[in-house]
Amino acid sequence: MTMAAAIESRPAMQAAASASRLARVQVFQTFDAAKTAWDILESGPGSLSTPYQRFAFVSSWQQHVGNALGQEPCIVVGYDAHQQPLCLFPLGAKSDGGFRSARFLGGKHSTFNMALWDRDFAAHVTEADLDAIFDAARSQSGVDILALVQQPQTWLGVRNPVMILPWQQAVNDCPLMTIVPDTSPDTRISNSFRRRLKGKERKLQGLPGYRYVLARSESDVKRLLDAFFIVKPQRMAAQKLPNVFADPGIEDFIRTACLTPVAGGGYAIDIHALECDSEMIAMYAGVADGHRFSMMFNTYTVSEHAKYSPGQILMREIIDYYASQKYTSLDLGIGSDEYKLLFCKGDEPIFDSFIALNAKGRMAALAMSSLANAKRFVKQTPALMKMAGAVRSAIQR
Numbered sequence: 001m002t003m004a005a006a007i008e009s010r011p012a013m014q015a016a017a018s019a020s021r022l023a024r025v026q027v028f029q030t031f032d033a034a035k036t037a038w039d040i041l042e043s044g045p046g047s048l049s050t051p052y053q054r055f056a057f058v059s060s061w062q063q064h065v066g067n068a069l070g071q072e073p074c075i076v077v078g079y080d081a082h083q084q085p086l087c088l089f090p091l092g093a094k095s096d097g098g099f100r101s102a103r104f105l106g107g108k109h110s111t112f113n114m115a116l117w118d119r120d121f122a123a124h125v126t127e128a129d130l131d132a133i134f135d136a137a138r139s140q141s142g143v144d145i146l147a148l149v150q151q152p153q154t155w156l157g158v159r160n161p162v163m164i165l166p167w168q169q170a171v172n173d174c175p176l177m178t179i180v181p182d183t184s185p186d187t188r189i190s191n192s193f194r195r196r197l198k199g200k201e202r203k204l205q206g207l208p209g210y211r212y213v214l215a216r217s218e219s220d221v222k223r224l225l226d227a228f229f230i231v232k233p234q235r236m237a238a239q240k241l242p243n244v245f246a247d248p249g250i251e252d253f254i255r256t257a258c259l260t261p262v263a264g265g266g267y268a269i270d271i272h273a274l275e276c277d278s279e280m281i282a283m284y285a286g287v288a289d290g291h292r293f294s295m296m297f298n299t300y301t302v303s304e305h306a307k308y309s310p311g312q313i314l315m316r317e318i319i320d321y322y323a324s325q326k327y328t329s330l331d332l333g334i335g336s337d338e339y340k341l342l343f344c345k346g347d348e349p350i351f352d353s354f355i356a357l358n359a360k361g362r363m364a365a366l367a368m369s370s371l372a373n374a375k376r377f378v379k380q381t382p383a384l385m386k387m388a389g390a391v392r393s394a395i396q397r
Contacts, residue, residue, distance in 0.1 A: 175344030209277030
């Protein structure tokens with residue numbers, strides 16, 4: 001489906017919604033007010049959510065980034081007749097261009113966006129349920145359109161309920177590795193590729209203090225992030241790319257999330273690295289939830305050691321680590337960079353929804369939907385991508 005969805009208040013909506021488990025919908029403007037429901041839907045029995053919608057991750061992002069962008073929390077929670085939460089949409093609302101839109105909080109730092117769900121409710125959601133949930137954003141927060149991008153089609157075997165409504169393919173794909181538990185290492189990375197990486201790693205193993213690190217202390221996190229924020233700008237400058245990590249609040253968000261513990265161990269963002277006594281050689285950071293590791297950002301040394309492919313060596317370590325922890329998948333974030341395709345042979349199906357909540361939002365939904373489709377067309381067309389790259393380079397000179 002490629003057209004924007006439109007939801008407007010209709011007389012039968014409340015009656016249809018009341019016939020389901022959904023009894024009440026409330027919109028919260030603060031994280032503290034929504035935290036009780038959030039905790040239940042994040043870690044309670046039968047919960048269904050991605051690690052990008054954890055309270056620790058989203059609240060850190062909002063504190064350091066969202067507020068500066070003018071995003072106002074618009075946290076939509078649906079309850080049953082016993083006042084138990086059934087779903088929570090962690091949205092941020094903002095007025096711009098004559099209309100008010102709401103998006104998932106987390107911005108471009110969240111690879112996947114999805115509501116937090118009671119698993120059983122998610123499996124039986126109706127269009128009337130979604131109408132009631134989204135109409136609350138309109139009536140209680142004045143939202144005209146929902147721009148819900150980069151949503152996974154399924155999560156942990158459950159179809160995303162938002163796919164009931166019209167949707168379109170997301171602008172970018174997300175490379176995915178499926179991990180089959182208790183299988184041999186060569187099912188994840190071929191023996192020939194492993195041998196090539198081992199040959200390169202021997203050049204690094206002679207460095208004093210060479211080691212693989214999963215940061216599990218404040219000192220580890222601080223040391224690795226200090227190095228990252230020195231090396232990454234150099235890497236981006238070499239590629240003639242803007243330093244997005246210098247944007248207001250980004251560094252503070254990352255440092256906070258990398259030190260915020262989450263249930264089950266680890267932090268809201270986990271850091272993996274290759275180090276020696278003299279430098280950080282490579283680093284990957286991402287979110288993990290017991291099922292999936294999802295990479296967010298990375299870098300590698302600007303020293304002569306870069307020629308030994310330390311990023312690929314580190315990725316091998318990460319893949320083998322999560323396989324040993326019985327994880328079932330790993331993704332390397334949005335985009336089809338060459339190194340991602342070395343490890344990931346499939347894609348995570350993701351989609352966008354542009355949902356108009358009233359007549360004003362309908363024009364905005366059509367414009368957003370058309371623009372997203374145009375971007376995807378360009379990215380799927382090599383000649384147009386080459387032209388776009390040339391234009392970008394010319395602008396940045």
